[in-house]
Amino acid sequence: MKALVKSRACPGIWLEDVPEPQPGINDVLIKVRRTAICGTDLHIYNWDAWAQKTIPVPMVVGHEFVGEIVEVGSNVNDFRPGQIVSGEGHVVCGRCRNCMAGRRHLCSQTSGIGVDRPGAFAEYLALPMSNVWEHRPGIDLDVAALFDPFGNAVHTALQYDLLGEDVLITGAGPIGAMAAAVCRHAGARHVVITDVIDSRLERAAQLGATRTVNVSRETLAEVQAELGMEEGFDIGLEMSGNPQAFNDMLANLCHGGKVAILGIPSENTAIDWNRVIFNMLTLKGIYGREMYETWYKMSVMIESGLDISPVITHRLPFTEFQHGFDVMRSGEASKVVLNWD
Ligand code: NAD
Ligand code: ZN
Numbered sequence: 001m002k003a004l005v006k007s008r009a010c011p012g013i014w015l016e017d018v019p020e021p022q023p024g025i026n027d028v029l030i031k032v033r034r035t036a037i038c039g040t041d042l043h044i045y046n047w048d049a050w051a052q053k054t055i056p057v058p059m060v061v062g063h064e065f066v067g068e069i070v071e072v073g074s075n076v077n078d079f080r081p082g083q084i085v086s087g088e089g090h091v092v093c094g095r096c097r098n099c100m101a102g103r104r105h106l107c108s109q110t111s112g113i114g115v116d117r118p119g120a121f122a123e124y125l126a127l128p129m130s131n132v133w134e135h136r137p138g139i140d141l142d143v144a145a146l147f148d149p150f151g152n153a154v155h156t157a158l159q160y161d162l163l164g165e166d167v168l169i170t171g172a173g174p175i176g177a178m179a180a181a182v183c184r185h186a187g188a189r190h191v192v193i194t195d196v197i198d199s200r201l202e203r204a205a206q207l208g209a210t211r212t213v214n215v216s217r218e219t220l221a222e223v224q225a226e227l228g229m230e231e232g233f234d235i236g237l238e239m240s241g242n243p244q245a246f247n248d249m250l251a252n253l254c255h256g257g258k259v260a261i262l263g264i265p266s267e268n269t270a271i272d273w274n275r276v277i278f279n280m281l282t283l284k285g286i287y288g289r290e291m292y293e294t295w296y297k298m299s300v301m302i303e304s305g306l307d308i309s310p311v312i313t314h315r316l317p318f319t320e321f322q323h324g325f326d327v328m329r330s331g332e333a334s335k336v337v338l339n340w341d
Helices: 039-046 049-054 147-157 174-185 198-207 220-227 243-251 273-278 293-303 318-330
Strands: 002-006 014-017 027-036 064-072 084-087 124-128 132-134 167-170 191-195 211-214 233-238 253-261 282-285 312-317 335-339
Touching: 002 318, 014 318, 027 084, 039 049, 039 318, 064 124, 064 147, 147 174, 147 293, 167 174, 167 243, 174 191, 174 198, 174 233, 191 198, 191 220, 198 211, 211 220, 233 243, 243 253, 243 273, 312 318, 318 335
Parallel strands: 167 191, 167 233, 191 211, 233 253, 253 282, 312 335
Antiparallel strands: 002 014, 027 064, 027 124, 027 335, 064 084, 084 132
């Protein structure tokens, strides 16, 4: 079958012929129909320090996908050929304390598809049945391909009660923009989002942000005054990985403000701990999504009218993957969906 492979220890990803995966007795075999490119795939493409220490080569990459089940292993009773599914990309151990307690997203022994086990940028993917999520009938396939990053947005946004709250999102990448949509859907009042790129802010506004802020031109203090906010934001969602953005956020929260941190900083970030203590802030780190409460929330929010499709800027056949990676690397694209039909 055709697959996008990290086959050499240098920058690039290559379209190659590899053997079709053989599903085990607990696996389903999925014919991949759409995939989306993630920031993680760019790290692997660029072969940066993280990728060099994490990715064994050769490796079929990719973890954002939707496809159709074509075969199930002999132990699999709950799935059947023809179902449209995505999958949780974190494969957990099932035996640690957290897994045994049903807190699978907290497993310390995860492996990742397209990272340290074969990925989804391929015509076929074999996945343990415990990682399969069936979509509701009629789901748009391009949207279904985004459930992995959409899940990051939902899991982060829903850490705290949003109804009536004023939310600050730092970073209007695809995940920040989708989080803005979720916050509005969940009943927040002001959803203010920051970035340094105007096109990203415009897209976030399309998805539901009520006020966009280009922090290279405006300060959050000015925006708070304009909105008549006296005590600061109630909730912060850090989705930029930028240390300056994180510090700006902490400076603009109310006393008792709550922060969920998804963005991954590339360096150690210094923050003002006195601010955390005397303003009585709550900081919570977020990784991945909840299995499978986040997936349930995603499916029902889409069913009840949440539209995240404006985050898709490019739709390409998989053979044009190089163009997809190029527009992602240039910062021009938000989500790029590759079609494998
Ligand atoms: P992205 O890189 O596309 O978006 C980040 C955005 O932050 C960009 O639009 C960038 O212009 C903006 N930015 C840069 N400096 C800024 C500043 N000073 N103020 C405000 N915005 C600024 O990334 P994404 O795919 O949307 O993901 C968001 C973040 O979440 C990234 O850091 C990513 O690595 C991280 N992530 C974490 C997990 C997890 O499980 N914890 C999963 C996926 C992604
Ligand atoms: Zn575990």
